[in-house]
Amino acid sequence: MSALPASSAPPGPSNAPIQRAAASLALADVDFRHPGGRAVFRGLHLAAAPGEFLVLLGPSGCGKSTLLNLLAGFLAPDSGSVAVNGHAARPEMPELGYVFQQPQLFPWLSALDNVQFGLKTAGRLAPAAQRAKALDFLRLVGLEDAAALWPHQLSGGMRQRVALARALAPEPALLLADEPFAALDAISRRRMNEELLRLWAALGQTVVFVTHDIEEAIFLADRIVVLGRAPAGIAAEFRVDLPRPRQLLETSRHPRFLALRDQLLECIAHVTESLA
């Protein structure tokens, strides 16, 4: 997998300019249970500022995916409110980009066509401009040479980069990512983390990123929200005051990184103890 060259510029003014829009998020007093299931959230409050990189961390089953699906408007709260930019969340909102754990690419479309698909459905650009912009975003994730390849010809990491390019090309004000790199090997995952931060620095959207990996959480986040056993909701919050831009080796050796890792290990141990 080739790393994104440090000199890569974000898509330039030749196409639609980057808007650098970022969404605010607010969940207030949210109750939710899946039909026939137990309560996942009771009275949950959570907010994110425009441009914030928020990481949700917690053990399996604590409600991370449910929370993302509420933010995306795929699920509606039983009571309380979920607002994106002050309006009730709904799946067709133009602000939204979503990356899933398994890259959901269309197998019958090339890498480039997969990225262009998101722009077609957004419907704001003429086809030639869509194509140019799709190529810009493939370049941004280091895959311009793979534009004509089919998903089955790509490695897992490359597929996830295409999925990321597809989600980012319409310049979402809010990027929701549900353990997007969990299926990758440790080295590819670290590289993708670094690249995601580079893209985020260029594009400036609000991000809610789900993981159960403590080091990934610290490396990426402005703020980490740890979820406890459902329906406990938020068990703890950590502000990650590490300098940016972050680099793999340098950041993971930083004394604050190591201190945060200890605190989070302890916190997660408590949370999982209460799960037993």
Ligand SMILES: Nc1ncnc2c1ncn2[C@@H]1O[C@H](COP(=O)(O)OP(=O)(O)O)[C@@H](O)[C@H]1O
């Ligand atoms: N579609 C569903 N129907 C019923 N229960 C569900 C459904 N999806 C998730 N759950 C339950 O809701 C809880 C939270 O699940 P989920 O949000 O997927 O957790 P996480 O992503 O943190 O692993 C779990 O107890 C899970 O079993």
Ligand SMILES: [Mg+2]
């Ligand atoms: Mg999940």
